[in-house]
Amino acid sequence: MSSMTAPHPIDDQWDRFRSTLADASQLLLCLDFDGTLAPIVEEPDEASPTPENEAALASLVSASAVSTAIVSGRALADVRDRIDGPKTYAGNHGLELSRHGLVAVHPVARKRTSRLEAVCTALETVLEPVPNCRIENKRLTGTVHVRSVPRRLRPVVRRHTHAVVDRFGNDALEVSTGKRIFEIGPSIPWGKGNAVALIAADLPSETVPIYIGDDVTDESAFRIVEPDGIGIRVGGDEPSAASCRVESPTEVATVLDWLGSVGVDLLESDTSELSSVDTSSFE
Structure with missing residues (x-):
């Protein structure tokens, strides 16, 4: 479990990114929406992802070695309308989970x-x-x-x-x-971290998870992915379970572009084992 310390600026962490991805065959990229892909706005109904984040995410969605997921506090239907592409979405802080063509809702x-x-x-x-x-x-x-x-x-x-x-x-x-x-x-012990753990459990053990988020509700997800994966906090240097930080959604696009252009190439090229996985047990 990660401790709460000031996360390091992303520019100090690229060597760690390289070594972490070089040791993996797959990448699970989970992203918050508001304050991460989309700038915070006065009227929540007007929030939309930056064009740069939308384009970079679309590139990662198309990469065979990358699985992408949106994990948001927004209702599932709301966030799905705002960002297209990923096959997996978690809404209401993980209480709703859409994957494998099915939507699960926490019974409580x-x-x-x-x-x-x-x-x-x-x-x-x-x-x-x-x-x-x-x-x-x-x-x-x-x-x-x-x-x-x-x-x-x-x-x-x-x-x-x-x-x-x-x-x-x-x-x-x-x-x-x-x-x-x-x-x-x-009042139940459930949050974004639980959703990320469920999503990660579907993937091969050689998968490295990266989670990017900006708020207190993202801390449980940071704790799930660290230290084997990488948590990236969007914002200041307040103590966090994330080990890295970027300043804004603009810098999130820089990270996504790097993952799409450099990170994907670092993943082990042999992903043939994935084609033999029986996905029926996940449904």
């Missing part, structure tokens, strides 16, 4: 959707007076967006959010904090 989260709806409805009423506060019901989880809320009112939103979840959640729901958001979800 499914059972708590009505309770979550009651919480979101109550928050709509309680937080209505707060300027620019937006409540998003993603069916399995909910998000209270405070990016555009006046800074002095954000603690008020936090208190009301916790109070409503405590009242209507009845210990079945919990609140976590992200970048200018409060996330509401089932």
Whole structure:
């Protein structure tokens, strides 16, 4: 398990990238969406991947030695509409997982959707007076967006959010904090890291995993891929389970371009064993 230390700038880590990929035959590349492929925007509905990230990801999707996955806090249907290409998607922080043509939903989260709806409805009423506060019901989880809320009112939103979840959640729901958001979800030990572990379990043992994300919810995924794989944090040098960092989605494109032009060539060329794997057991 990785410790929480300041991740190293990506420019200091290319030798490690080379040696890690040279020892592998396959690459599993998992990517967050908001703040990673797409810049953070004031209105979440307007988020879209940068053209550079979209093009670089498309190139990696077409590489036979690379498996790609999007792992997002957005609802599965939402994030699939925003970025095309990968065959695997995890939505709602891993509570929804689309792979092998099937969609699996965490059974506990499914059972708590009505309770979550009651919480979101109550928050709509309680937080209505707060300027620019937006409540998003993603069916399995909910998000209270405070990016555009006046800074002095954000603690008020936090208190009301916790109070409503405590009242209507009845210990079945919990609140976590992200970048200018409060996330509401089932109080179960499940997150993006669990989804990444399931995705990785489908692949050969010689596969190296790389995860790129920008928020607190990505830390469980960083812990899954490190230290055998590589976690890349998008943002500053705050302590993280990721060992590397880039500044922004613009630098994410640089990493994806490097993986597509250099990294793929470093992977062992013999991938014939993969064609003999019986994938029916994964479905």
